[in-house]
Amino acid sequence: MTRTNSSESSSLSNIDVQAAAGALLEESSIASPDRVSRSTPPTSLGESASVGSAQKSGGDDDGISGRRSRRVRGGGVSTYNLKQLSDAQLPATTAASSRNVSGLTGRTLVNAEDDEQTGTPFGRKVGKALDMDWEIPAGATRENTGWVLERKPSVRDRVKKAAGKVGSVLGKRGRDIMEAGKRKLSKKTKVQAHEVEEDEEDDEDNMPRWKKELDTGPRGLLDELDLDAEVDLPPPAKKARLATKAVLREMAQPPAAPPPAAKASAPSKKMKRWQKEGLYVGQSADFDGAQIGGRQKLQKKRPVSSASNEAGDDVPSNSTPPFMTLPMFAYLDKTRDFTIPYDVFAPSWKKGDEKPKDWHQVNKNRLIGEAKDLWERSERLPASMCVCSPPGPGELGCDDVCLNRVMQYECNDDNCNLSSETCGNRAFAELSTRTKKGGPFDVGVEVLKTANRGFGVRSCRTWAAGQIIMEYTGEIVSEGECQRRMREDYKDKQCYYLMELERGLIIDGTKGSMARFINHSCEPNCEVRMVKVNGTPRMGVFAGPEGITTGQELTYDYNFDNFGETQQKCYCGAPSCRGSLSKRLNATEQKKQLKAENERKRKAEIEAQRHAGDEERKKKVKTSRGSNWRGWVAIDDPETKERLKAEKKEREETEKGSSRARRLAARRGSLPGVERAPLLRKKDSSRRKTVHEAVLPPEDQEAVTVDEQANEGAQITISPRKDQPHNPSTASKFTEDLPRSDSVNSTSTITRKTKITITETEKAVHRSQTRESETLASSSASEAANRKKQPIKDAVKSVGQAVKDSLLGATGSGKSERSSGGRMKQSTLMFAKLG
Numbered sequence: 001m002t003r004t005n006s007s008e009s010s011s012l013s014n015i016d017v018q019a020a021a022g023a024l025l026e027e028s029s030i031a032s033p034d035r036v037s038r039s040t041p042p043t044s045l046g047e048s049a050s051v052g053s054a055q056k057s058g059g060d061d062d063g064i065s066g067r068r069s070r071r072v073r074g075g076g077v078s079t080y081n082l083k084q085l086s087d088a089q090l091p092a093t094t095a096a097s098s099r100n101v102s103g104l105t106g107r108t109l110v111n112a113e114d115d116e117q118t119g120t121p122f123g124r125k126v127g128k129a130l131d132m133d134w135e136i137p138a139g140a141t142r143e144n145t146g147w148v149l150e151r152k153p154s155v156r157d158r159v160k161k162a163a164g165k166v167g168s169v170l171g172k173r174g175r176d177i178m179e180a181g182k183r184k185l186s187k188k189t190k191v192q193a194h195e196v197e198e199d200e201e202d203d204e205d206n207m208p209r210w211k212k213e214l215d216t217g218p219r220g221l222l223d224e225l226d227l228d229a230e231v232d233l234p235p236p237a238k239k240a241r242l243a244t245k246a247v248l249r250e251m252a253q254p255p256a257a258p259p260p261a262a263k264a265s266a267p268s269k270k271m272k273r274w275q276k277e278g279l280y281v282g283q284s285a286d287f288d289g290a291q292i293g294g295r296q297k298l299q300k301k302r303p304v305s306s307a308s309n310e311a312g313d314d315v316p317s318n319s320t321p322p323f324m325t326l327p328m329f330a331y332l333d334k335t336r337d338f339t340i341p342y343d344v345f346a347p348s349w350k351k352g353d354e355k356p357k358d359w360h361q362v363n364k365n366r367l368i369g370e371a372k373d374l375w376e377r378s379e380r381l382p383a384s385m386c387v388c389s390p391p392g393p394g395e396l397g398c399d400d401v402c403l404n405r406v407m408q409y410e411c412n413d414d415n416c417n418l419s420s421e422t423c424g425n426r427a428f429a430e431l432s433t434r435t436k437k438g439g440p441f442d443v444g445v446e447v448l449k450t451a452n453r454g455f456g457v458r459s460c461r462t463w464a465a466g467q468i469i470m471e472y473t474g475e476i477v478s479e480g481e482c483q484r485r486m487r488e489d490y491k492d493k494q495c496y497y498l499m500e501l502e503r504g505l506i507i508d509g510t511k512g513s514m515a516r517f518i519n520h521s522c523e524p525n526c527e528v529r530m531v532k533v534n535g536t537p538r539m540g541v542f543a544g545p546e547g548i549t550t551g552q553e554l555t556y557d558y559n560f561d562n563f564g565e566t567q568q569k570c571y572c573g574a575p576s577c578r579g580s581l582s583k584r585l586n587a588t589e590q591k592k593q594l595k596a597e598n599e600r601k602r603k604a605e606i607e608a609q610r611h612a613g614d615e616e617r618k619k620k621v622k623t624s625r626g627s628n629w630r631g632w633v634a635i636d637d638p639e640t641k642e643r644l645k646a647e648k649k650e651r652e653e654t655e656k657g658s659s660r661a662r663r664l665a666a667r668r669g670s671l672p673g674v675e676r677a678p679l680l681r682k683k684d685s686s687r688r689k690t691v692h693e694a695v696l697p698p699e700d701q702e703a704v705t706v707d708e709q710a711n712e713g714a715q716i717t718i719s720p721r722k723d724q725p726h727n728p729s730t731a732s733k734f735t736e737d738l739p740r741s742d743s744v745n746s747t748s749t750i751t752r753k754t755k756i757t758i759t760e761t762e763k764a765v766h767r768s769q770t771r772e773s774e775t776l777a778s779s780s781a782s783e784a785a786n787r788k789k790q791p792i793k794d795a796v797k798s799v800g801q802a803v804k805d806s807l808l809g810a811t812g813s814g815k816s817e818r819s820s821g822g823r824m825k826q827s828t829l830m831f832a833k834l835g
């Protein structure tokens, strides 16, 4: 069997695998010197003729045998004319001469088919021998050898032999190269014969021409050398260079791009699966890496076909994965170091970048001033309780139908039956756990300067749809205070950080969290929602339904209820930008909004005024009572009474000179020569009260009525029963100015030894005043005017009641005791200042 070359085409590149066994079968051809010469490689250009003759004789052989090879018959097996393919065919003469540069011919390719066709035992023998890597020695004939088969020389032997021959052709440099090749070859260990053959076939297509030229000999030296490796044979020797000049010129040309099919069939080194198929191998088509939440394990999510986020939102399977989804291949299953192809945490703030100046970071809400009262007084919603059932494996419960969620309540262990791992409505709890860790990845956002909208917030990591990112915190103020701040404090500012929390409460983020820097967009990627956490409203910034990827700027729709006078222009750059930061309204809505806005402003103004009035009043009460005034208490023990009496006397002594003292003395007749003071009805603004002194017959006891006088004081009139004639002499009344701080022991006496401390009245007045200030805060001005009379009524009522009680006590019920002589003992009810 021979690998021969087509005489018609280039002997350099045309390789015809033909059934040459037939030729071998012919004794004459085997014995032919031509045949013998074929196995002797030519060593010079001149010798190429011998090859030609050999080919010729080969053809003759075929003719002799009567079994012309297919090639010779014109129906040969596949012929690969790479030279033609590569458009580099040389003239036949040059080709023929260069074809013999190596001078190597071989007999190693076996066409078993043709062997079988011969049907001769010789053929079978030869075939068998060849199959078993045996060969017929060159020049052997049946006569001179008796068909004794020799073992094929080992690779090493053949290399040695061939190297010697080639070396003589290549010259010194060539020999060096060959030496290197030999060394390399000796290192080669197990090489599977069929692998080599396969490689050979595939490589032949891509092989440079000069290599092919050298590869035409018997399976020997160049077959064994790895010509693709580092050793790249240069043109060998002077003679060879001359002969292969054209070939080398061809080599200098960049190799023509191999056809795709050839590339596909090229033997490839063993590669990792992902190297061939990409990073997303093994990943389902609908996997969306961006939906993987911060703390969720990648592998936990894998079995779920339509990835669901932490909040339990289903992501449509056909959603386009956003910027750089996570790779997902089996190697992540194992615990070992690996490098991810991009940064999942990517802050971009650099040293020297501008930082916001007037920002006081406050990460917890603070109730300020009136907002505190409003919040404390605000009607609390009844605690919500959800009835969600536990979710399936890999899912999160408390989804959109959760009662707590609908009521904007966050679940916790008290109002939800699910565990914190399975409940999907615990956003603020998650945020708290995350931010407690405090790492930059946990925060996951940074403040950066934008081109035309001041500072903004940028995401440094991915956020799943609906995942909480941060809380909007700041000072919580009332609407009145908000208006004031807008008018006075922020009147020169460009940016406002005010956001309505609920029912007239506004968060002012001027001192607040990083969320205050989030800019507006008409196509936002975040949502801001209020959630009640343990009954307290809190404002959270959540990722929108698309999720957020690293590098995106966080935005939400301000839907501005324009607090300012003018509409602010929007620079969000979204295709559907509406041009301003305010809500998009139609004409009717605009009218309605204007009306509501005016009404809101008016109310806020009234509220602010009322607030100022209340504050003023509170201040006055505080100063009039001293700073340590704590309230009133009833004193009914004789010792204290005595002490108070003594103190009073002492004080009276010191006040002797004052008109009031004189008047009191005159009233009691203690100061001779002093006229009884006339009834005084002062109408000044100082506090005072009127006490009536009446002398009534016992049967008139129940005829006590209470009369209300002007708002500056109260008068109690005890009038006789209608059926009894009223004796004016038995009833008198007077108005007394109360000293501001000594209401403790001023008493007046009513006939029948019944004493009522006038401090009772003061207590009632105080009580009603407190109530008034409370009610005033939440009512309109007109209502307040009407209610102003109420405390006086209340005071009068309570005094009346006290009088009544005393009188009843005098008749045997209540606190009075009946004396042995049928006379009533005095019953004194006194109130004293505490502390």
Ligand SMILES: C[S@@+](CC[C@H](N)C(=O)[O-])C[C@H]1O[C@@H](n2cnc3c(N)ncnc32)[C@H](O)[C@@H]1O
Binding pocket: 452, 453, 454, 455, 456, 494, 495, 496, 497, 516, 517, 518, 519, 520, 521, 568, 569, 570, 571, 572
């Ligand atoms: C809550 S602040 C946002 C942070 C602000 N950029 C800063 O530097 O402090 C709101 C203010 O930012 C500006 N702003 C936010 N989004 C904007 C947008 N899309 N177009 C124009 N100005 C915007 C407006 O001045 C607005 O009053």
